[in-house]
Amino acid sequence: MTRHPTRNPFTHSETAAVGVSVEGLSKSFGRFEVLKNITFAVPPGEIFVLMGPSGSGKSVLLKQIVGLERPSAGRVTVDGRDAASETTRGQVRMALVFQSGALFNSLSVYDNLALYPREHQIADEAAIREKVMRALQILSLEGTANQSPSELSGGMKKRVAIARGLVMEPQLMLYDEPTSELDPVMSATIAEIIATLKEEYHVTSIVVSHDRELALGIADRVGILMGGELVSLGTPAELRNPPDPRVAEFLNPKIDLQHPRFKKLET
Amino acid sequence: MNQLTAILEGIGSTVQLLFRAASYTPTLWRQRARFIEQCFLIGYTTLPIVAILSFFIGSVLALQAGYSMSNFGAKQFIGSLVGLSMARELGPVMAAILLAGRVGSAIAAELASMKVYQEIDALETMDIPPARMLVLPRLAAVLVMMPVLAIIADLVGWFGGALISKYTQSIAIEPEAYFSVLRRFMEFKDVLNGLIKAEVFGFAIVLVSCNIGLSTRGGPREIGAAVTKAVVTSLIMILVLDYFVTKALMHLQS
Numbered sequence: 001m002t003r004h005p006t007r008n009p010f011t012h013s014e015t016a017a018v019g020v021s022v023e024g025l026s027k028s029f030g031r032f033e034v035l036k037n038i039t040f041a042v043p044p045g046e047i048f049v050l051m052g053p054s055g056s057g058k059s060v061l062l063k064q065i066v067g068l069e070r071p072s073a074g075r076v077t078v079d080g081r082d083a084a085s086e087t088t089r090g091q092v093r094m095a096l097v098f099q100s101g102a103l104f105n106s107l108s109v110y111d112n113l114a115l116y117p118r119e120h121q122i123a124d125e126a127a128i129r130e131k132v133m134r135a136l137q138i139l140s141l142e143g144t145a146n147q148s149p150s151e152l153s154g155g156m157k158k159r160v161a162i163a164r165g166l167v168m169e170p171q172l173m174l175y176d177e178p179t180s181e182l183d184p185v186m187s188a189t190i191a192e193i194i195a196t197l198k199e200e201y202h203v204t205s206i207v208v209s210h211d212r213e214l215a216l217g218i219a220d221r222v223g224i225l226m227g228g229e230l231v232s233l234g235t236p237a238e239l240r241n242p243p244d245p246r247v248a249e250f251l252n253p254k255i256d257l258q259h260p261r262f263k264k265l266e267t
Numbered sequence: 268m269n270q271l272t273a274i275l276e277g278i279g280s281t282v283q284l285l286f287r288a289a290s291y292t293p294t295l296w297r298q299r300a301r302f303i304e305q306c307f308l309i310g311y312t313t314l315p316i317v318a319i320l321s322f323f324i325g326s327v328l329a330l331q332a333g334y335s336m337s338n339f340g341a342k343q344f345i346g347s348l349v350g351l352s353m354a355r356e357l358g359p360v361m362a363a364i365l366l367a368g369r370v371g372s373a374i375a376a377e378l379a380s381m382k383v384y385q386e387i388d389a390l391e392t393m394d395i396p397p398a399r400m401l402v403l404p405r406l407a408a409v410l411v412m413m414p415v416l417a418i419i420a421d422l423v424g425w426f427g428g429a430l431i432s433k434y435t436q437s438i439a440i441e442p443e444a445y446f447s448v449l450r451r452f453m454e455f456k457d458v459l460n461g462l463i464k465a466e467v468f469g470f471a472i473v474l475v476s477c478n479i480g481l482s483t484r485g486g487p488r489e490i491g492a493a494v495t496k497a498v499v500t501s502l503i504m505i506l507v508l509d510y511f512v513t514k515a516l517m518h519l520q521s
C-alpha cells in the first residue's frame with residue numbers, strides 16, 4: 001500500500017491516542033433488543049473494523065460510542081470517560097462519519113468543513129481555509145467547495161463527510177460504511193487515509209464496513225456483529241479461517257480462494 | 268394520561284432549552300452574522316403580510332365602530348377605539364399569529380429536517396451545541412424584530428382606520444379629527460403594553476418551535492407533523508398568554 005505521509009495535514013502536534021472500552025453493552029428500542037451484552041476494547045491507536053449483515057446493529061453501536069444514545073445496560077468509555085456523558089465530547093475529539101453523510105444542507109461544502117474549526121475558534125480564517133482546501137484535495141473534492149450538498153452524488157457526499165471529519169483532527173475517528181458508495185480507487189484512498197492517521201498520528205479508528213479488502217488490508221482487529229451479538233473478534237489473519245460457520249458464510253458466501261470475485265471484476 | 272405526560276415533557280424540555288440557550292448568551296456577539304440573518308428572515312417573511320392584514324383589521328374596526336357608535340352619537344371617538352384596540356390587543360396578536368404561521372413553521376421544519384437527517388447528531392458529535400448555534404440567534408432575533416412588527420401593525424392599522432373613517436359615507440370623519448381623538452385617549456403606556464405582549468408572544472413562539480423541531484423523532488414524515496404541532500401550539504399559546512399577560516400588565520400598572 002502506498003502512503004503519502006507528507007500530504008497529511010491533519011494533526012500538527014502529537015495527539016494523545018484514546019482507547020475505547022465497551023463493557024456488557026445492551027441497547028433496546030422498546031422491546032426490541034438491538035445490541036446484546038457486547039464487550040470489547042479498542043486500545044489507543046488501533047484500527048478496529050466492525051463487520052456484519054445490515055440491520056445487525058453496527059450503526060447503533062457507533063452511536064453508543066460517540067454518546068448520541070444512552071445504553072440500556074452496560075457502559076462505554078472513551079479514554080476512560082463515560083461516553084454517554086456530555087462533557088466527554090469536550091474532552092476527547094471524536095469524529096463520526098455518518099452512513100448518510102449527515103452534511104449540513106444549508107451550508108456549502110466549504111462551510112461544512114469549516115464549521116468545526118470556526119465554532120471552536122481553533123484557527124483564523126486563513127489557516128482554516130488551508131486546512132479545508134487540503135482535506136478537500138486529498139479526497140479529490142476541490143471542485144465542490146462552493147457547491148451545496150444537495151448537488152452532490154452519494155459517493156461525493158460520503159467523501160465530504162470524511163473530509164469534514166479529517167478537518168476536526170480527531171483523536172478517535174469512527175466511520176459508518178465509508179466506502180460503500182465509492183469506486184475502488186477512492187475506497188483504496190480512504191483505506192490509506194485511515195492507515196496513515198494511525199501510523200503517523202496514532203488516531204484510533206473504528207470502521208464499520210462490508211469491504212473485505214479494507215478490513216483485511218488495514219485492520220488490526222476485526223469484530224463481527226450478527227443479530228446484535230459480537231460473534232467473532234480477532235485479527236484479519238484469524239478471519240481467513242473462521243471457526244464459526246455463520247461467520248465463514250458471511251465473509252465468503254461461496255468460498256473460492258483461488259478465483260476471488262473481486263479479481264475477476266478487475267480485469 | 269399519556270397526553271398529559273407528553274405535554275408536561277414538552278414544557279420541561281422547552282424550559283431546559285431556554286436555559287441552555289440563555290447560558291450561551293456571551294457567544295452572541297461572535298454569532299452576529301447568524302443573528303442578523305435571522306432578523307432579515309423574520310422581517311421579510313412577516314412584515315409584508317403583517318402590514319396587509321393590519322390594514323384590513325384597522326379598517327374593519329373602524330367600520331364596526333362606526334356602525335355601533337353612531338347609534339348613540341359617539342362616532343367621533345372612533346379614532347380612540349381603533350387606536351387602543353390596535354395598540355393594546357390586535358397589533359401584537361396579529362403580528363404573533365403571522366409570526367407563528369411564517370416563522371414558527373419554518374423553524375420547526377428546518378430543525379426537524381436537520382434532526383431527521385442526522386445533522387443535529389452531527390453537530391452534537393462535533394461538540395457544537397444546537398442550543399448555541401441554532402436556537403440562541405433565533406431567540407435574539409425575534410426579541411429585536413417583534414416590537415418592530417407590532418409597531419408597524421399598529422401604525423398601518425391606525426392608518427387603515429383613518430382611511431375608512433374618511434371615505435365611508437355613514438362615518439365621514441376627517442383624519443385630523445380621527446388622529447386627534449386617537450392621541451387624546453391614548454398614552455405611551457398603551458403602546459408599550461402592546462409591545463411587551465408582542466415580545467412575550469414572539470419569544471414563546473420561537474422557543475417552542477425550536478424545541479418541537481429539535482425533539483422530532485423518526486423519519487421524514489415527522490417533519491410535517493412537527494410543523495403542524497409548532498403552529499397549533501403557538502396559536503394556543505398566544506391566546507392563553509394573551510389573557511395572563513394582559514392581566515399581569517393591568518395589575519402592574521394599577
Ligand SMILES: Nc1ncnc2c1ncn2[C@@H]1O[C@H](COP(=O)(O)OP(=O)(O)O)[C@@H](O)[C@H]1O
Nearest residue numbers: 029032034052053054055056057058059060061
Ligand atoms: N432509533 C431506533 N428506534 C428503533 N429501532 C432502531 C433505531 N435505530 C436502529 N433501530 C433498529 O436497530 C437495528 C439495527 O440498526 P442499525 O444499527 O442501523 O443496523 P446496521 O448494522 O445496518 O447499521 C435495525 O433493526 C433497526 O431497525
Ligand SMILES: [Mg+2]
Nearest residue numbers: 058059099176
Ligand atoms: Mg448502518
